[in-house]
Amino acid sequence: MSFVPTFLFSLTHLRLLSIASLSLLISSGTISGNFVQAAEENSSHSQESSSEEVSLTRISGLANGVYLYGRSPEPETMGQEYLVFKVQKGEVIGAFYMPRSEFNCFSGSFDSRQINLSIIDPHDGMKYNYAIGLQVVSPVATNSRRSSEVTLEGYHRLGDLSDNDQRILDACLPSN
Template sequence: MSRLPLEVPALGLLLTMSFATTTVALQAPTSLSKVGILDKNSVSLAQVPASDSPVADGIYLYGSSQKPEEIGQEYLVFEARQGKVRGAFYMPSSEYSCFSGKVGTQQISLTVQDPYDTTTYSHSIALGASSSVASADGRLPIEDSLQLQGYHSINQISANDQQMLNACQANF
């Protein structure tokens, strides 16, 4: 049986998988800032722009809600490096799905891995219109570097977010 590219939103995929017995333990969020050096157990978000990437290198967290870790809401945490992304879609108190992909000019194109049978699906997220103007070298400004349609940027990353991100980077 051939598989067609995933045409339903990632939330539909995650809702379908959320009834499984595998869960992710939640931990209290840890605040991060976009600028500056943090303590040795923290990471910073989107600080260093890549030389030819349309988005600044760094760690990003987005949610269908503006608040982190709300039950029933979809989130994605990922790291961008030179226009490539790797991370996880998740819903709090549920499993997560790893993804990798590439940031384009109008969308992020992703390959999402099913957490149960390692089947992969294509998925894309449209980039939203930015309220800021791009810099002279074509990169987006760091403070407003990536807007995803249907998602809100969240400037906090929990230990659980970092754990999922690390697992996806190591295994996908």
């Protein structure tokens, strides 16, 4: 089964599942545990909040620029999912792809806890909503002297874009 039908099937049906059903999907390896953890945090109405949760409520997203994230910490790993996107004034345009496969363009925006995406199926033009949690990584956790960094839950931030990454991104950006 190709990446697009599998990915879109997952997106379409995840919206209909309960937390218990999501746990079953995680145990079978169908989806990452980070998705359920974010869903559980979002459904919890607890008055107590840790310092990280307080920080998350202040997140406005990633700074303007071009980003590459992957499920793998290494670029171009076969069978792994990648995101290449551009952020400008809180708006996001980019693509999900797997190496040597087709890609799906998306657009979206940030809220205080996640990036909300609308993914376009290249075959029929239908849009599917999808959210990825934002996570604050403290400099202590990364042995860095930098300030806290915002990253995407379940993804690794990668370095420079390859020519292929740039080609995919350019295909999704509106023509000027």
